Amino acid sequence: MITGQYRNALDDKGRILIPSRLRAEVPGNTLVITSGIDRCLWLFPPEEWKQLSDKLMEAASPFSRRARLLQRRIIAPAQEVELDKAGRILIPPSLKETAGLKKECILHGIKKYIEIWDVEEYGSYLQVHEDEFQEAAEELGGSVSFF
Amino acid sequence: MITGQYRNALDDKGRILIPSRLRAEVPGNTLVITSGIDRCLWLFPPEEWKQLSDKLMEAASPFSRRARLLQRRIIAPAQEVELDKAGRILIPPSLKETAGLKKECILHGIKKYIEIWDVEEYGSYLQVHEDEFQEAAEELGGSVSFF
DNA sequence: TATTATTTCCCACTATTTCCCACGTTCTTT
């Protein structure tokens, strides 16, 4: 169960350290990186990736415009990456660009996968969606309670 | 039943003491800390956290915009923290920042979880929401009575 | 084929985290 939010930097070679707390939750030393929804990258343990991509493909005949779109956005950009001895991965340049990563990044775990954001992109994402978040939380008030 | 309001200070290393009265109500010596709604942090006993986060994840595919937002705001920042021998926890830097904690903090128990606020943030929160509080209290007047 | 550029692997340094201990203050008990 991967959670926790961290701030690390891309170095000049395009490498970034996966925070050790997150790393500890990842089996093996390879991950699948791909373009996420919203301006970020998604990192999956190979197992999780297999499940997700299989599901995406099932629902997805190449004759459906939407399916093709999903496949192209999520599946096509996926690459396997290895953790080096220091626990870093090399971000493929094309993905670095699509996510708008510059130097300072936010990494966080969402239970089953890890997201990587540019710090500023994430800041403005949160800002733009603040009202929507408050609404969503308010709605939860009706169905989720602690007791 | 965790209740009571206390004022403790973060030290230079980002540690804060959980007041012993609150600590006494916590089973074990680990808590889950995450970003709350409004500018504060929430501390849950692992059990409670599991329940809450499972509920949040239920309705939550990464392909729903609203679900992603909730996951990013509530689930992603969550981290397990251990109480040290003195009964303190280390506030992860990213959370310290999101909650705007400086030094003096308010800790209070709300039945099943603990909130941590920066003293000043909390003061202005109360001020800003005073009217709304009065209204809410008024509404309750119709349905809740002490006897 | 020689030369240059890029990638991969490894090592090293610094900052942060973790673990432990210590001290003054406050509360409780006798």
Place this chain on the structure above:
DNA sequence: AAAGAACGTGGGAAATAGTGGGAAATAATA
């Protein structure tokens, strides 16, 4: 009131995390 226990705070040292950079290996270009 005195003594002891527990509470709240601080800090030092060892271990680990995070970052940078050089050299070897591979790929690209002329």
